[in-house]
Amino acid sequence: SQQGEEDPQALSIQEGENATMNCSYKTSINNLQWYRQNSGRGLVHLILIRSNEREKHSGRLRVTLDTSKKSSSLLITASRAADTASYFCAILTSNAGKSTFGDGTTLTVKP
Amino acid sequence: DTEVTQTPKHLVMGMTNKKSLKCEQHMGHRAMYWYKQKAKKPPELMFVYSYEKLSINESVPSRFSPECPNSSLLNLHLHALQPEDSALYLCASSQGIRGPYNEQFFGPGTRLTVL
Numbered sequence: 261s262q263q264g265e266e267d268p269q270a271l272s273i274q275e276g277e278n279a280t281m282n283c284s285y286k287t288s289i290n291n292l293q294w295y296r297q298n299s300g301r302g303l304v305h306l307i308l309i310r311s312n313e314r315e316k317h318s319g320r321l322r323v324t325l326d327t328s329k330k331s332s333s334l335l336i337t338a339s340r341a342a343d344t345a346s347y348f349c350a351i352l353t354s355n356a357g358k359s360t361f362g363d364g365t366t367l368t369v370k371p
Numbered sequence: 372d373t374e375v376t377q378t379p380k381h382l383v384m385g386m387t388n389k390k391s392l393k394c395e396q397h398m399g400h401r402a403m404y405w406y407k408q409k410a411k412k413p414p415e416l417m418f419v420y421s422y423e424k425l426s427i428n429e430s431v432p433s434r435f436s437p438e439c440p441n442s443s444l445l446n447l448h449l450h451a452l453q454p455e456d457s458a459l460y461l462c463a464s465s466q467g468i469r470g471p472y473n474e475q476f477f478g479p480g481t482r483l484t485v486l
Contacts, residue, residue, distance in 0.1 A: 290470040295477075302375075302461060302477035303414065310470065348413055350475075357402055357426055357468030359475070361413035 264292075264349045264362030272368040279336040281365040283349030286330065290352040293359070294323060294334050297346045306334070306347075341371045375478035377462050383484045386452060392481045394445040394462030402426075402468045403445040404475065405437060406461040414461055420445060421468045452485045459483075 264283045273279055283292070291310045295303040307323045309316050309332065316323050322335040336343055346366050350359040375396045384390050394403065402421050406414035419427035420439045428437075434456075436448040445462055459480045466472035 291473065293474065300459065300480075300482070302479040303463075303475075305474050305476065308471075308474050352470060352473050355469045357404075357419040357421060357465075357473065358416055358429075359473065360416070364413055 264351050264360065266347075266349060266362040266365050268365060269363070270366045270368070272370065273339055275339060275341055275369055275371050277339055277369075279339050279343070279367055279369070280333055281347055281367070282331060282333045283362050284329075284331045285349075285351050285362075287353055289327070290354060292325060292332050293350045293352070294321075294332075295348045295350060295361075297348065297364075299345075303348065336367075339367075339369045341369050343367060344369045375462055375464055375476050377460075377478035377481050379481060380479065381482045381484075383486065384449070384452065385486050386454075388452075389448070389450045391449065392447040392460055392462075392483075394447075394464075394478055395443055396464040396476070397443055398464065398476065399442075400464035400466055400476070401442060402465045402472075403439060404463040404465075405445070405447050406463065408459045408461055408480070418447075419468065426468060449483075452483075454485050457483055457485045 293308045294306040297303045325332045346364045348364045349362040405417040408414045418437045423439045438446040461480045462478040463475040465475045
């Protein structure tokens with residue numbers, strides 16, 4: 261399966277701590293994206309990283325991509341209770357428009 | 372306007388009903404998507420439209436029929452659904468289907484229950 265595998269499945273931290281979640285995949289990719297989903301709602305796009313990029317930042321978010329290890333990580337620094345959500349990686353493997361989502365990491369940030 | 376809207380928010384239908392889900396975006400995006408998401412699972416791609424033409428059909432049963440009347444609208448027609456089709460149906464759009472343009476904007480979803 262080309263589906264991304266994410267770990268951990270669930271993560272619980274205190275407000276102010278950093279949260280790291282990982283995504284691994286099996287085939288070569290066009291790009292990899294991270295999304296956030298609050299309970300039962302639509303997904304919000306966080307960051308898109310291309311296959312020739314190694315690191316991207318957006319505010320408190322930092323995404324790395326290691327194509328040799330076929331893995332990516334999402335780091336959220338100085339977490340807030342509002343960061344509580346499910347986080348998904350999505351892999352685009354071609355230019356046909358098909359993105360395959362990983363199983364997701366459920367993050368709980370305790371105030 | 373960076374919003375994707377979906378109607379209705381909730382839908383309950385019987386197995387013999389015919390209903391439609393609607394999705395609209397005014398961002399000038401040329402690619403639109405339907406996803407199905409079961410509880411505690413990731414979204415699963417159903418259909419992709421690019422420039423109003425069906426680009427991808429992920430072997431979705433014919434009881435789901437997509438339609439793209441114009442570049443801003445995407446419909447999903449439902450007929451003779453099964454209880455296992457109950458799920459959150461998400462619509463998304465992006466500038467295009469190719470890599471750099473594939474950043475997808477999602478609507479809030481329609482929560483579908485099939486009785």
